Structures are given as C-alpha cells and as structure tokens.
Amino acid sequence: MTLYSYWRSTTAFRVRIALNLKGLPYETAPVNLVAGEQRAPGHVALNPVAGVPVLVLGDGTTLTQSLAIIDYLEAVAPDPALLPADPLARARVLAAAHVIAMDIHPVNNLKVGARLKSEHGLTQEDWVAWMRHWMEKGLAAYRALLPAGPVFSFGDQPDLADICLVAQLYNAHRWGVDLGPFPRLREIERAALALPAFDAARPENQPDAE
Numbered sequence: 001m002t003l004y005s006y007w008r009s010t011t012a013f014r015v016r017i018a019l020n021l022k023g024l025p026y027e028t029a030p031v032n033l034v035a036g037e038q039r040a041p042g043h044v045a046l047n048p049v050a051g052v053p054v055l056v057l058g059d060g061t062t063l064t065q066s067l068a069i070i071d072y073l074e075a076v077a078p079d080p081a082l083l084p085a086d087p088l089a090r091a092r093v094l095a096a097a098h099v100i101a102m103d104i105h106p107v108n109n110l111k112v113g114a115r116l117k118s119e120h121g122l123t124q125e126d127w128v129a130w131m132r133h134w135m136e137k138g139l140a141a142y143r144a145l146l147p148a149g150p151v152f153s154f155g156d157q158p159d160l161a162d163i164c165l166v167a168q169l170y171n172a173h174r175w176g177v178d179l180g181p182f183p184r185l186r187e188i189e190r191a192a193l194a195l196p197a198f199d200a201a202r203p204e205n206q207p208d209a210e
C-alpha cells in the first residue's frame with residue numbers, strides 16, 4: 001500500500017498510526033501541502049478534495065478521507081480493534097473522535113486559513129488565534145466526554161479517539177495552545193507516544209520531515 005501523506009498533516013498522522021497499530025506495511029508518497037502539491041492535477045485525480053491522506057491499495061484502488069480509510073482497515077484487519085464491539089461504547093468513542101475530526105479539524109485546515117487571509121484580511125497572527133480558539137473549545141469538549149480510570153481515552157488499549165487526539169495535540173503544541181488545563185489529555189498523549197506504533201507515525205519521524 002502507498003500512503004500519500006504530508007509529515008505535518010494530522011489527518012495523515014491518524015492513518016499512519018492506524019496502519020502501524022495493525023502492523024500493515026506501507027510506503028509513503030510525500031505531498032508537500034505548503035508547496036501546493038495537493039492541488040496538482042495528478043493528485044486531484046487521486047483525491048478530488050485536493051488533500052491528504054490518500055491510501056492506494058496493492059491493486060490500485062484509491063481510498064480517501066482518514067476516518068473512511070481507518071474504517072476500511074478496521075474491516076480488513078480487525079486485530080487490534082480500534083472501535084469497541086459494544087454499540088454504546090462504540091458510539092462514545094466515535095463521538096470523541098468526531099469532536100476532533102468533524103469539529104476542530106475542518107475549521108483549522110490550511111485552505112480555510114488561506115481563504116480567510118486572501119478574502120477576509122486575516123493576518124497570520126489572527127489565524128493562529130483562530131486555530132487556538134477552536135482547538136481549546138474542542139479539546140475541552142473532548143475532555144468532558146472522557147470516563148475516569150482507563151489508561152487511554154476510553155480503555156486500556158488505544159482506539160480511534162486516541163488516534164485523533166494524539167494527532168490533534170501535535171497541532172496544539174505546534175500552534176502554542178495552552179495545554180495546562182488539559183493534564184488528562186497530556187497523560188493519554190504520553191501513554192500513546194510511548195507505543196512504537198504511535199512513535200513511528202510522529203511527524204518528525206516521516207521521510208519528508210523538514
């Protein structure tokens with residue numbers, strides 16, 4: 001399999017973690033988002049939303065959207081499970097994952113920032129304040145969904161919510177979010193990054209890291 005990825009992309013980070021947790025080997029095809037390579041016609045032919053991640057399977061089948069890719073991986077390589085079998089527990093993990101994937105990430109995407117700057121006069125400083133705002137709100141909501149007790153967000157093994165959380169916290173560190181109010185989230189992050197599957201997926205461990 002080939003993963004079209006950018007080292008700093010949090011959505012590609014999610015897929016890297018899932019592939020590693022499931023022990024599925026893959027090659028990385030770097031797409032430089034800052035240089036605009038995601039908008040090249042060849043890449044848009046792979047992913048019509050002009051972004052990463054894209055996972056190309058051995059037979060050439062193309063998959064897009066990080067959560068859909070992880071859902072596919074879960075179906076074809078169910079061990080270790082990234083979602084609980086119990087319907088209620090599964091809904092809780094998905095809800096937390098969606099706080100990050102549906103509520104935080106879309107409004108903080110590179111193309112949103114580019115549009116706000118070009119069409120609405122935002123400065124880089126305004127944009128950083130915008131991103132911090134949505135991360136702080138979203139991380140507070142994520143924290144409120146967590147039960148007390150387990151090592152990771154919902155259990156003693158990492159799941160889809162942890163995958164989304166760890167990737168998002170990378171961005172929170174990058175953009176200077178005050179994580180002082182979120183000691184539990186940092187504890188989960190430390191436990192996850194101590195695992196080789198998470199560590200190997202870190203942005204700084206990617207072949208295109210600058």
Ligand SMILES: N[C@@H](CCC(=O)N[C@@H](CS)C(=O)NCC(=O)O)C(=O)O
Binds near residue numbers: 008051064109
């Ligand atoms: N919902 C999509 C979002 C994918 C996405 O937007 N990825 C970002 C990187 S984290 C991207 O490629 N952005 C390109 C751009 O903003 O131009 C997913 O989960 O895969």
